[in-house]
Amino acid sequence: MTEGNITTLNYEGKQIILIGTAHVSKKSAEEVKEVIEREQPDTVCVELDEPRYQSIMAGNQWKDMDIFKVIKEKKASLLLMNLAISSFQKRMAKEMDIKPGQEMIQGIESAKEIGAQLVLADRNIQITFARIWGNIGLFGKAKLLMQIIYSILSNEKVSEEDLEKLKSQDMLDAMLEEFTESFPKLKTPLIDERDQYLAEKIKRAPGNKVVAVLGAAHVPGIRKEIFKKHDLKELTKLPPKSKAPKIIGWMIPILILAVIAYTFISNPTAGMQQTISWILWNGSFSAIGTAIAFGHPLAILTAFFAAPITSLNPLLAAGWFAGLVQALLRRPSVRDFERLSEDVYSVKGFWNNKVTRILLIVVLANLGSSLGTLIGGADVVRLFLENL
Numbered sequence: 001m002t003e004g005n006i007t008t009l010n011y012e013g014k015q016i017i018l019i020g021t022a023h024v025s026k027k028s029a030e031e032v033k034e035v036i037e038r039e040q041p042d043t044v045c046v047e048l049d050e051p052r053y054q055s056i057m058a059g060n061q062w063k064d065m066d067i068f069k070v071i072k073e074k075k076a077s078l079l080l081m082n083l084a085i086s087s088f089q090k091r092m093a094k095e096m097d098i099k100p101g102q103e104m105i106q107g108i109e110s111a112k113e114i115g116a117q118l119v120l121a122d123r124n125i126q127i128t129f130a131r132i133w134g135n136i137g138l139f140g141k142a143k144l145l146m147q148i149i150y151s152i153l154s155n156e157k158v159s160e161e162d163l164e165k166l167k168s169q170d171m172l173d174a175m176l177e178e179f180t181e182s183f184p185k186l187k188t189p190l191i192d193e194r195d196q197y198l199a200e201k202i203k204r205a206p207g208n209k210v211v212a213v214l215g216a217a218h219v220p221g222i223r224k225e226i227f228k229k230h231d232l233k234e235l236t237k238l239p240p241k242s243k244a245p246k247i248i249g250w251m252i253p254i255l256i257l258a259v260i261a262y263t264f265i266s267n268p269t270a271g272m273q274q275t276i277s278w279i280l281w282n283g284s285f286s287a288i289g290t291a292i293a294f295g296h297p298l299a300i301l302t303a304f305f306a307a308p309i310t311s312l313n314p315l316l317a318a319g320w321f322a323g324l325v326q327a328l329l330r331r332p333s334v335r336d337f338e339r340l341s342e343d344v345y346s347v348k349g350f351w352n353n354k355v356t357r358i359l360l361i362v363v364l365a366n367l368g369s370s371l372g373t374l375i376g377g378a379d380v381v382r383l384f385l386e387n388l
Contacts, residue, residue, distance in 0.1 A: 005031060007219055011226060015209045016202060017041070018223070020216035021103040029102040032213050036110040042207020044111035045121040046104050047198065047214045053120050056101055056108075067332055067358055071323045076362035107213035121201035121212065123194055123236060130238050131189035193235055195221030200230040249314035256377055257312065259384045270387040274380045281376030282307040282369055286318045289368030290326075293360035294351060299326040303361075307369040311376075319366035326361050330354055 005028075007018040019035055021028035036044060048056070070076055111118045199222045202212045214222065256278070264271030286307035290300045302325045307318035332354040343349030343356065350356045 005216070006035065007223060009223065009226060011203050013208070014203070016226065017209070017211045018202075018219050019103075019211065019213050020219040021213060022216060026102070029106045032103045032106045033110055036107065036114065036116070036211055039209060039211055040114055041116050041209040041211040043117045043119055043205040043210045044107050045119040045198075045202050045205055045210060045212040046107045047122045047212075047218065048101075048104055048120050049122045049124045050120055051125060052122070053108075056105060067327050067355060068324065071320055071327065071358070071362060076319070076323060076359045103213055107211075116211075117206055119201060119205045121198050121205075123197045127236050127238065128189060128194065131193065191217060191221065194218065196225045196228075196230040197232065197235045198222055199225035199228075200232055200235075202226065246314065252373070252377065253312040253314070256380055259380055263384050263387060267387045270383055274383045277379045277383065278376045279308040281379060282311050282318075282372035285368035285372035285375070286322070286365045287368070289319075289364035289366070290322050290361050293357055293364045295322060295326050295357075295361045295365075296329045298329060299323075299361060303365045303368070307365070307372060308376075311369055311373045317362075317366050318369040319362035319364070322365040323358050323362035326358050330357070332358070 005020040007020070009016045009018070017035065017039060019028075019032055021032065046053075108118060110116075195218055198212075198214065198218060202210060202222065203226050212222075260271055260274045260278070263274055283304035287300045287304040290303040295303070299322045303318050303322040306316075306321040310316040310318045310321070336354045340353060340355055343353040350360065
């Protein structure tokens with residue numbers, strides 16, 4: 001039975017009440033409080049996993065972050081993506097004077113108030129990211145990154161009325177249809193698999209009455225999946241890593257070095273031209289990327305000199321060195337970490353905060369180096385063919 005945003009299901013003698021919410025809607029948080037107080041469930045399930053739960057409960061979760069550790073563990077790009085996604089959600093939330101995920105916080109607080117058990121019903125976000133990343137291919141990855149960058153740059157206003165409309169069935173179906181057309185492979189791990197995981201966790205929740213606080217997009221899927229059996233172990237498997245990127249990553253520098261070495265033997269002058277071309281293309285584009293992120297002059301020089309070398313070793317990246325130099329010379333203060341959750345609201349904040357500036361330097365220097373590798377490699381081959 002569905003009434004407004006509330007769906008009531010019966011599964012093997014258990015009453016399950018699904019609350020479809022908009023993640024930044026003030027009305028959704030109020031509705032969660034009302035339903036839990038009225039229904040007095042044995043268990044409250046929320047669409048959170050353990051890391052996101054800890055993040056919400058910790059408040060300013062960025063203050064203890066070690067920026068050097070982030071760079072060394074090669075997590076700068078992932079963290080920047082997380083901040084970008086967070087920026088989009090927080091910007092909408094700020095317009096409506098509500099905390100992001102307030103309906104989840106309300107679900108947690110209301111569960112404590114009535115003495116109900118709390119169940120974190122969502123799949124670990126890192127597993128979801130891994131299954132998304134391994135399922136969309138190279139073009140899909142580029143498209144997804146562009147969408148995330150657009151979310152940072154966009155100043156489009158979203159009204160609370162528009163968000164409330166997303167909770168109606170017709171609007172939701174239209175949104176999912178458009179989403180599927182844009183990212184057909186992304187829908188499976190992001191929506192379908194999580195519908196199955198959430199449904200299984202909800203129906204396994206203890207007690208005879210369960211209230212589940214969910215994003216509206218998941219309610220139609222959970223209504224179908226809750227009456228099916230799902231293997232949670234299968235849904236949490238990490239996708240096997242392809243060997244192709246590693247093989248290609250090593251073959252390209254080996255080929256470049258072989259071509260330059262052969263040219264040096266047959267024509268030293270041409271070999272020197274190839275070497276200079278490789279250094280200039282790689283170094284220049286990586287340095288430009290660092291400069292776009294307003295890197296320190298020494299960080300820009302580091303990117304220039306590191307890129308031609310790191311491009312020949314898939315285990316290294318110019319952005320790591322440029323980022324480490326920037327972090328040493330412009331070490332983020334406690335205030336930068338404390339302001340991080342506020343600064344991600346805007347493009348200016350992303351560039352001004354010393355933490356996000358370091359992350360941008362790592363990412364943009366690496367992108368520049370990759371572009372320089374393509375152009376420089378092509379020029380090396382051109383000079384080789386001209387001197388055959």
